[in-house]
Amino acid sequence: MKNFALGKYVPFDSLVHRVDPRVKIFATIALLVAIFLPQETYSMTFLVEGVLFLLALTLLFISHVRFRDILLSLRSLWFLVIFLLVIYIVVPKKENVLGIAWNLNGWIVYWDAFAEAGKIVLRLVTMIMVTMVLTATTKPLDLTYALEWYMTPLKVVRFPAAEVAMTVSIALRFIPTLLEDASRVMKAQASRGVDFEHGRLWQKITGLTALIIPLFVSSFLRSEELANAMECRGYDPRKKRTRYRTFRLHVRDVLGLLLVAAILAGVIVLLAMHIDLFALWGIHAL
Amino acid sequence: MPITFRDVSFTYAAKTPFSYEALKGINLQIDEGDFVAIVGRTGCGKSTLIQHMNALLNPSQGCVEIDDFHNDSDKKKRTKKVKPLRQKVGMVFQFPEYQLFEETVEKDVAFAPKNFGMKPEEALQKAHEALGEVGLDESFYTRSPFELSGGEKRRVAIAGILAASPEFLVVDEPTAGLDPKGAETMMDLFRSIHEKGTTIILVTHDMDLVLKYCNKVIVIDDGEVAEITTPDHLFDVDVERYSLQSPLLFSFASSLLKGGLAIERDQVSDVPSLAKEIARCIR
Structure with missing residues (x-):
């Protein structure tokens, strides 16, 4: 009961720990959106997902999360990987572009099945790692304060x-x-x-x-x-309260915000303008 | 049969950064018929020690023997069935009133004997006997344990252990949070249980209780047995070393002795016995 790795705070004083929790929540959501935006070709998908995966891994590394904990939180994905592979192999897509992997007496399995499964697994892994950066580097209390900050506009409609x-x-x-x-x-x-x-x-x-x-x-x-x-001690839920710890944006927070915004914007631009980087470099990729 | 600790060590959260060695090579024996006190400063390992006596904890090293039950660090040598042991060694935790859960007092008290394999009627019979022993009459039988006062709740909880007729009774701070009168009644209860042949192991910070009721004291200091002795001897030597304090009564008796009154100090356990000794000397 005491050794679940996912969602555990890792006490350390790293750069990621010091980032404002509000920024971290926003960044997490933005990165999750970027992860799940679909790209047009397999090559572009794996390129974008690969970059995001490396980014998440770097962030985890900076936050001093132990490699063992990362593996532990990903352990339960094994079942999903096999399940997805079976589904994609048994139920092939209509259009397959990657060619035939094997053909056993009419039972044709396309490489696309593996690519599709790999795409989803890579996305899920990256998603888990990104959320892990948030929970590992932010104290639960700071998270709730940050959530409260995001909920403050709702006070207009009398949300407590x-x-x-x-x-x-x-x-x-x-x-x-x-x-x-x-x-x-x-x-x-x-x-x-x-x-x-x-x-x-x-x-x-x-x-x-x-x-x-x-x-x-x-x-x-x-x-x-x-x-x-x-x-x-005089607690009155209706009174406005002051905080011992106040949130103030520092340079690093702004830089972090800009970085994440740039990544999200980049992914959206790639998608919206149908840009295939490989084609620009003259490589024909699928 | 005695309870014997052979070189028992216990480490919490072993092999992690939080690992903490609570017991370090404990050797001791508790004989049948004893009224033993286990004393020592907070966090010295008393609670860890007593939990080894009915296999709630298994030692990291060494072995605890209770009759033919072996609570060994080696899983292969450890006796598998713990229920007979838990029936034999009853454990009353600190604030036992938090373990009540049944609808009626008698059902709650009959819970342990039923778990240890008694038939429902038999268990109820035992429950009634145990409730009588702790001084709760028939009017309590069908009441809800949650509507009782704090002291009554504690009596019900203790009756819940007594109903299983243990041979050893381990009690952790039974007087905590009770008023002086209630504490005395509680301790007199344990004395009468002891007189009926149950071995009592009492964990306490209250040296007055040790002087008044116990025939043997085990002092635990930093996870080790510092001393196994009689109350009289313990208070005579340097007790402050273990953050303990001699009872006032004992200091008074010592001063009398120093002042030339030839009282026998090991006869002194409470005010009446002191008065008797003084009367004997000045007669």
């Missing part, structure tokens, strides 16, 4: 942005506490003869109620205590 952000950050804060509580109650019930691992199904179910009910009870108690403590 500050309250939502407060709720989310409290929820995040209490995940480790809840895990700790759960392990404590599990131990206490194990001492009373509950076998959470072996045991018959019915026993496991009663064992689960013996875990969940105490957890609910202590969570309710805790939330009431927290609410009281907050009120004692």
